[in-house]
């Protein structure tokens with residue numbers, strides 16, 4: 021299994037044309053990791069998956085306050101999932117009141133993944149990069165799992181710390197809109213980058229982006245990193261192969 025393009029963080033189940041999109045991704049050879057935001061959505065997403073589109077078992081930090089009781093279900097389903105996401109922490113003003121509860125849930129998620137071994141996680145870290153890295157360091161050493169930081173906006177020092185912890189970064193086109201995002205992307209090592217759309221939450225040309233836009237994301241990032249598009253696209257597939265533990269393993273889970 022060798023895809024042409026990588027979308028490592030997308031919410032395919034939130035599109036009305038969900039089923040058609042899954043088929044299109046296979047036709048276009050786009051490897052898509054599709055997030056679930058609650059463990060209740062897992063089985064439906066898993067059943068619709070195909071060779072290219074794989075589901076991740078998630079528990080979104082923005083939903084933890086109202087759904088803390090679903091953690092038991094998440095734990096129960098973990099043996100069925102190799103990919104985990106969207107999980108993490110959100111210290112933005114809207115969700116800060118649940119930050120302690122989020123930390124407790126995220127610690128248990130990381131610990132369960134470390135105990136199981138071999139999981140690949142897509143991690144949210146809005147306004148709390150340092151805390152997220154600290155928790156990864158404490159609960160999920162690199163030999164027990166792979167952490168992919170989604171839309172990471174930490175400082176230069178935090179990028180270095182994440183690299184030292186063997187994390188990957190899934191990068192989207194919205195990050196190019198701010199100077200801070202562009203400065204961050206400039207510091208990312210080429211062999212640690214994956215691409216994502218985070219659709220449908222990001223817009224391109226006034227409409228919700230979807231995985232078919234990944235070539236546009238790759239071209240924009242290649243330009244930013246001052247590297248040829250073909251060369252960058254090949255590097256991304258290489259990074260993905262490494263992050264998922266070999267392309268042939270991708271479709272098994």
Ligand code: MN
Pocket residue numbers: 029031055106218221
């Ligand atoms: Mn997301």
